[in-house]
């Protein structure tokens with residue numbers, strides 16, 4: 001549970017820790033390694049419509065906008081304080097990058113806006129199993145028929161060392177209930193259940209446990 005009993009977990013679980021979020025992620029997760037790998041995997045193109053689910057303070061969406069300024073990018077997140085930080089990091093003249101406050105749903109997006117790529121980083125480990133399912137099903141339903149999903153998150157924690165690091169860091173902060181299913185390797189299973197074909201493309205060891213990268217497509221359309 002969170003400070004405010006809100007229906008979601010804020011970036012570092014407690015609202016008062018949000019100002020420290022970017023620094024904590026940089027220092028504790030080998031951020032440049034996994035984010036760079038994720039960005040390479042996403043490979044943003046000028047005609048992409050990219051939706052970043054749980055964009056938080058906007059780091060990923062902003063990096064993609066710098067690489068592909070013509071791509072239409074939307075970051076969505078329920079946390080107003082995180083979005084305020086995202087806005088503060090962006091030049092106000094940029095029109096191809098927008099941040100919306102809310103949960104993932106068709107109604108939250110501009111009319112007829114079908115993403116070619118749906119992306120998400122470090123969100124699913126902080127949500128209940130029911131919400132993980134809802135998010136993955138919504139991603140499947142909202143995606144353009146030839147679109148791709150790219151996710152980076154704490155996945156299966158292989159071996160005693162990764163499990164211990166994860167337990168002593170992420171689980172101390174975020175609790176066990178939402179995080180343990182990830183550590184037990186549930187994400188690919190839930191993605192398949194949502195009608196996706198999934199490929200775990202990379203696993204990166206960090207001081208807080210291993211972070212896995214996934215590429216998923218609607219079943220039968222696995223990207224090359």
Ligand SMILES: C[S@@+](CC[C@H](N)C(=O)[O-])C[C@H]1O[C@@H](n2cnc3c(N)ncnc32)[C@H](O)[C@@H]1O
Nearest residue numbers: 008009010011054055056078079082121122123
């Ligand atoms: C650990 S932060 C990750 C932020 C960002 N994606 C990153 O890579 O730095 C998790 C974010 O997920 C958001 N979040 C929590 N529950 C969510 C939900 N059900 N749907 C969408 N976003 C959610 C939180 O507000 C928070 O900003």
